[in-house]
Amino acid sequence: MAGDSEPESEVFELTDFTTASEWERFISRVEEVLNDWKLIGNSLGKPLEKGIYTSGTWEEKSDEILFADFKFSITHHYLVQESTDKEGNDEMLEDAIPQSMQDLLCMNNDFPPRAHCLVRWYGLREFVVIAPAANSDAVLSESKCNLLLSSVSIALGNTGCQVPLFVQIHHKWRRMYVGECQGPGVRTDFEMVHLRKVPNQYTHLSGLLDIFKSKIGCPLTPLPPVSITIRFTYVLQDWQQYFWPQQPPDIDALVGGEVGGLEFGKLPFGACEDPISELHLATTWPHLTEGIIVDNDVYSDLDPIQAPHWSVRVRKADNPQCLLGDFVTEFFKVCRRKESADEILGRSTFEEEGREITDITHALSKLTEPAPVPIHKLSVSNMVHTAKKKIRKHRGIEESPLNNDVLNTILLYLFPDAASEKPLDGTSSADNNPSSESEEYNLYNQFKSAPSDSLTYKLALCLCMINFYHGGLKGVAHLWQEFVLEMRFRWENNFLIPGLASGPPDLRCCLLHQKLQMLNCCIERKKARDEGRKTSTSNNVTNTYPGDAGKHGDQLGPDNLKDVDKEKGEVGKSWDSWSDSEEEFFECLSDTEELKGNGQESGKKGGLKEMANLKPEGRLHQHGKLTLLHNGEPLYIPVTQEPAPMTEDLLEEQSEVLAKLGTSAEGAHLRARMQSACLLSDMESFKAANPGCSLEDFVRWYSPRDYIEEEVIDEKGNTVLKGELSARMKIPSNMWVEAWETAKPIPARRQRRLFDDTREAEKVLHYLAIQKPADLARHLLPCVIHAAVLKVKEEENLENISSVKKIIKQIISHSSKVLHFPNPEDKKLEEIIHQITNVEALIARARSLKAKFGTEKCEQEEEKEDLERFVNCLLEQPEVVVAGAGRGHAGRIIHKLFVNAQRLTESSDEAATMSPPEEELKRMGSLEERRQNSVSDFPPPAGRELILRTTVPRPAPYSRALPQRMYSVLTKEDFRLAGAFSSDTSFF
Amino acid sequence: MDEDVLTTLKILIIGESGVGKSSLLLRFTDDTFDPELAATIGVDFKVKTISVDGNKAKLAIWDTAGQERFRTLTPSYYRGAQGVILVYDVTRRDTFVKLDNWLNELETYCTRNDIVNMLVGNKIDKENREVDRSEGLKFARKHSMLFIEASAKTCDGVQCAFEELVEKIIQTPGLWESENQNKGVKLSHREEGHGGGACGGYCSVL
Numbered sequence A: 001m002a003g004d005s006e007p008e009s010e011v012f013e014l015t016d017f018t019t020a021s022e023w024e025r026f027i028s029r030v031e032e033v034l035n036d037w038k039l040i041g042n043s044l045g046k047p048l049e050k051g052i053y054t055s056g057t058w059e060e061k062s063d064e065i066l067f068a069d070f071k072f073s074i075t076h077h078y079l080v081q082e083s084t085d086k087e088g089n090d091e092m093l094e095d096a097i098p099q100s101m102q103d104l105l106c107m108n109n110d111f112p113p114r115a116h117c118l119v120r121w122y123g124l125r126e127f128v129v130i131a132p133a134a135n136s137d138a139v140l141s142e143s144k145c146n147l148l149l150s151s152v153s154i155a156l157g158n159t160g161c162q163v164p165l166f167v168q169i170h171h172k173w174r175r176m177y178v179g180e181c182q183g184p185g186v187r188t189d190f191e192m193v194h195l196r197k198v199p200n201q202y203t204h205l206s207g208l209l210d211i212f213k214s215k216i217g218c219p220l221t222p223l224p225p226v227s228i229t230i231r232f233t234y235v236l237q238d239w240q241q242y243f244w245p246q247q248p249p250d251i252d253a254l255v256g257g258e259v260g261g262l263e264f265g266k267l268p269f270g271a272c273e274d275p276i277s278e279l280h281l282a283t284t285w286p287h288l289t290e291g292i293i294v295d296n297d298v299y300s301d302l303d304p305i306q307a308p309h310w311s312v313r314v315r316k317a318d319n320p321q322c323l324l325g326d327f328v329t330e331f332f333k334v335c336r337r338k339e340s341a342d343e344i345l346g347r348s349t350f351e352e353e354g355r356e357i358t359d360i361t362h363a364l365s366k367l368t369e370p371a372p373v374p375i376h377k378l379s380v381s382n383m384v385h386t387a388k389k390k391i392r393k394h395r396g397i398e399e400s401p402l403n404n405d406v407l408n409t410i411l412l413y414l415f416p417d418a419a420s421e422k423p424l425d426g427t428s429s430a431d432n433n434p435s436s437e438s439e440e441y442n443l444y445n446q447f448k449s450a451p452s453d454s455l456t457y458k459l460a461l462c463l464c465m466i467n468f469y470h471g472g473l474k475g476v477a478h479l480w481q482e483f484v485l486e487m488r489f490r491w492e493n494n495f496l497i498p499g500l501a502s503g504p505p506d507l508r509c510c511l512l513h514q515k516l517q518m519l520n521c522c523i524e525r526k527k528a529r530d531e532g533r534k535t536s537t538s539n540n541v542t543n544t545y546p547g548d549a550g551k552h553g554d555q556l557g558p559d560n561l562k563d564v565d566k567e568k569g570e571v572g573k574s575w576d577s578w579s580d581s582e583e584e585f586f587e588c589l590s591d592t593e594e595l596k597g598n599g600q601e602s603g604k605k606g607g608l609k610e611m612a613n614l615k616p617e618g619r620l621h622q623h624g625k626l627t628l629l630h631n632g633e634p635l636y637i638p639v640t641q642e643p644a645p646m647t648e649d650l651l652e653e654q655s656e657v658l659a660k661l662g663t664s665a666e667g668a669h670l671r672a673r674m675q676s677a678c679l680l681s682d683m684e685s686f687k688a689a690n691p692g693c694s695l696e697d698f699v700r701w702y703s704p705r706d707y708i709e710e711e712v713i714d715e716k717g718n719t720v721l722k723g724e725l726s727a728r729m730k731i732p733s734n735m736w737v738e739a740w741e742t743a744k745p746i747p748a749r750r751q752r753r754l755f756d757d758t759r760e761a762e763k764v765l766h767y768l769a770i771q772k773p774a775d776l777a778r779h780l781l782p783c784v785i786h787a788a789v790l791k792v793k794e795e796e797n798l799e800n801i802s803s804v805k806k807i808i809k810q811i812i813s814h815s816s817k818v819l820h821f822p823n824p825e826d827k828k829l830e831e832i833i834h835q836i837t838n839v840e841a842l843i844a845r846a847r848s849l850k851a852k853f854g855t856e857k858c859e860q861e862e863e864k865e866d867l868e869r870f871v872n873c874l875l876e877q878p879e880v881v882v883a884g885a886g887r888g889h890a891g892r893i894i895h896k897l898f899v900n901a902q903r904l905t906e907s908s909d910e911a912a913t914m915s916p917p918e919e920e921l922k923r924m925g926s927l928e929e930r931r932q933n934s935v936s937d938f939p940p941p942a943g944r945e946l947i948l949r950t951t952v953p954r955p956a957p958y959s960r961a962l963p964q965r966m967y968s969v970l971t972k973e974d975f976r977l978a979g980a981f982s983s984d985t986s987f988f
Numbered sequence B: 001m002d003e004d005v006l007t008t009l010k011i012l013i014i015g016e017s018g019v020g021k022s023s024l025l026l027r028f029t030d031d032t033f034d035p036e037l038a039a040t041i042g043v044d045f046k047v048k049t050i051s052v053d054g055n056k057a058k059l060a061i062w063d064t065a066g067q068e069r070f071r072t073l074t075p076s077y078y079r080g081a082q083g084v085i086l087v088y089d090v091t092r093r094d095t096f097v098k099l100d101n102w103l104n105e106l107e108t109y110c111t112r113n114d115i116v117n118m119l120v121g122n123k124i125d126k127e128n129r130e131v132d133r134s135e136g137l138k139f140a141r142k143h144s145m146l147f148i149e150a151s152a153k154t155c156d157g158v159q160c161a162f163e164e165l166v167e168k169i170i171q172t173p174g175l176w177e178s179e180n181q182n183k184g185v186k187l188s189h190r191e192e193g194h195g196g197g198a199c200g201g202y203c204s205v206l
């Protein structure tokens, strides 16, 4: 083949590959790849440090090659190393054996916790594997295997590559590899045996030594010593005495009768199953020499307790079911439901048209006690009566998805004011949260959720809970419906909604929270107006300002109560009519006298003199020492209308409208005009409060920098201040002047309302009513994530796991990024929830391990700390060394765990009666006694690994002495022998 | 026409009334100075497309009134802004003293924390200066803002102020690209006096 054509190619200087076989092409492709990856020649790396296979970084490079149309992948696996300067060593390297052959003997990285199997079997730091590509069939027939192996051999020989090259044969799961490594005059063959049934002689050291020796076929006698490394791995699955403490909550117990057990607002936490499934103890004898110990089919010196080296790894349950994670995940799923509340509940609940809605239910009925009810409540219970009837008519109790007790508990939790004897109208006294300045409290800011003591946040938790435990989507729809009814009830009866910071909607919170705050603003104004009217009719108290609204409660003293009581029926009626009437004025005109006294018409044409005669109205307080320019009267700041509160969607709308007006002069003018209502209102209030005032006076209060004062010297030589309007204010018929001329002296309370609370409240209520469960879940998901993060944080605090702390920080920063954008992608939300679940599992694992190792029971502080550190390492590292092996503190605990598990197995096998465990453990101290018992201390090893190493000349006594290695592993399922046998290819 | 516009940026101009906010904006958008400019009522709005380092950006600029009473409206306009220009009048110390209030408001109402802030000392053409350049600089450094002195009347620094602001916003990818998680360049990384961008040493970037 290739060799045949060589002489000719010298003559013609032309190489013709047209006739090359598939096989040749395959080989040349392999060579090409080896060349591309620069794997040619020997590059001796550094000596391997202890544990570098675990601490170092492994990388791989892959390519595809074809054998005819059969696809292989070729992969170079290697430990990343600092490059050593090759050049200087070139000569020395001339006849050095390849790095990989040397690595066969290195004992610094036996049994790496995480590595490619070829690394574990042969101790290699670098190798190339040719394996059938992902979708290709396995190489099964012997002839094909041989063909592949000889291709490898040729490619290595042709290129001078000294990296071992393996081919994977047989089915993938069998992990069968054969390979070869070539160096100058040396070669190592990598061979493998994989069996299901183990011949008896392979189950112990002496048998394996025999195989090793016979494989080497060493011609020397006596044979150079064989170094032996042994590792037995024991698996502990029975944690019997440590029952996993986390029981999934008993739902029936919660609902049945005892409502007290229901804790809304608390999130569940923890894994439902033990998140630690197994403990693997590896007992290792790192360096034995032949003859020191005996291990044959009748006797063994290999007592795990005596093993000089112990290491442990734990197997974590894959995706253990975690309560918090499930909780949040289930809630997130609601986001994807398409049904409306009506569809879910199977009836039309919200009849927006008609009056029906106004007197429909109020679920708090059951909670309000009938006996000594404060005046406000009377009307409540009246309404509730009719509401109850209505409910019965609409739906049978048994149909209702939420059990009444549950519903009442939730409503009481959400609206604690309903149960208290305090009058219901107190401003929502948000529980003085002491930590309201803390970073934790302000998390809502980052998550755009809602404060953790707010109604919105509580509602989110309740819906989450309902969704999970009480009726799923149906329950969610039901609770929401009740909630919306409660909102309407509060609006119509002037009861503030608790659990919301007062003031305009907080734009840093979620939209739903803003909407509720908006509704509260409306209630507050309506209430102030209604109460103002009530007091003025009964007591003739005038001059009540919205700003003072809070004080009206005080005015409802015992004397007033009688009056109000009398009017109750009427008032109730008038509320009804009010909500429909064309309410135009900020405050109702109850006093006709006022109208006469301050004729509005008179302000229109009346000159300054006339106005000066008017009775001042709506004064808030004097403005410093300022006096009116024309008549020297003190200048008063008027009571003004509060600007309209806005939710972010309204704002968006408004600024869109304003922006749409464009940038032309007319557009700008129109924009200013649209916004001048507030200015006009303020001017009117100002005029009413300051009869005889001028625009200059107004400007001095409103925009002081537009009134320019200069010191001038008058005729008498005195310096006096002379002031005038700024140039821009003096522009003829600018909007300020225009507005001033239009403004009539009307106090704020009699002005047309800038903010139509009736309309806005109805808008909010409608908005709430049309939210589907899915919308609701989207609104509230930030609150739920917020709560989940706080929960995880709280739980972590108990455990103090530094790695978890770091992850939580990452989750917070990640979440705040995702949640701040208007419509976060589902995938990103899922990711957050997944992260939270992972942390939950991590904490659950820590708890499980701490319980198993009894860190709490540990008396000695130092030992306790060591043990805690050990437990933390188990969580973070694949494998952890047990200090002091079987004799160390942790080792003794592990031993005990095994003993207990063994005892249980044996007693369940109805073996001989056992002595109590304590006694048994006491006896452990005595070596002799224990030896007899050791069999029962541990189960049979789940894995027996052996590495046999030596350096002998092969194949002839005068050949070079080269590294030989055999690894064997015996488990329940299979047996594997992986041998690397080197031979001298020059001298044989 | 808008095809090559990289992004639309929302910018807000705030500061006491009369410091020249509307004049600065008019100078920037129409390159004129109008001594007859009416006092702003509520908020006003202008648009301009500019090109910075070859990137075209459409600026939607909201001009606010600044009077105490109008202020109750403006916090809402902070929402979603990527840049804020805070203006004071170098000839009126009281407008400089009030800056703290404005910053407070900014902190309270801004929905994002990576917003780019610029401090502009206006009316440097006037004689009776009351606030030294160094004071403005100090304030800006303290609050990690961009800083420039300008005059809407003589045009000094106006173009530069807007360009610098936009450049900074574009360098902070999280601000205009919702996908990008990068935090962008921290303002304090650049050295004082290095200036940079379109206007050499004139802008002080802190």
Ligand SMILES: Nc1nc2c(ncn2[C@@H]2O[C@H](COP(=O)(O)OP(=O)(O)O)[C@@H](O)[C@H]2O)c(=O)[nH]1
Residues within 6 Å of the ligand: A727, A728, B016, B017, B018, B019, B020, B021, B022, B023, B024, B034, B035, B036, B037, B038, B039, B040, B065, B066, B122, B123, B124, B125, B126, B150, B151, B152, B153, B154
């Ligand atoms: N000399 C001078 N006057 C200015 C300058 N900018 C604004 N002004 C004047 O300052 C007053 C207020 O300006 P304006 O832009 O309306 O201020 P705003 O209330 O902040 O919008 C007007 O009379 C302007 O003519 C400037 O750079 N130099």
Ligand SMILES: [Mg+2]
Residues within 6 Å of the ligand: B021, B022, B023, B038, B039, B040, B063, B064, B065
């Ligand atoms: Mg203005």
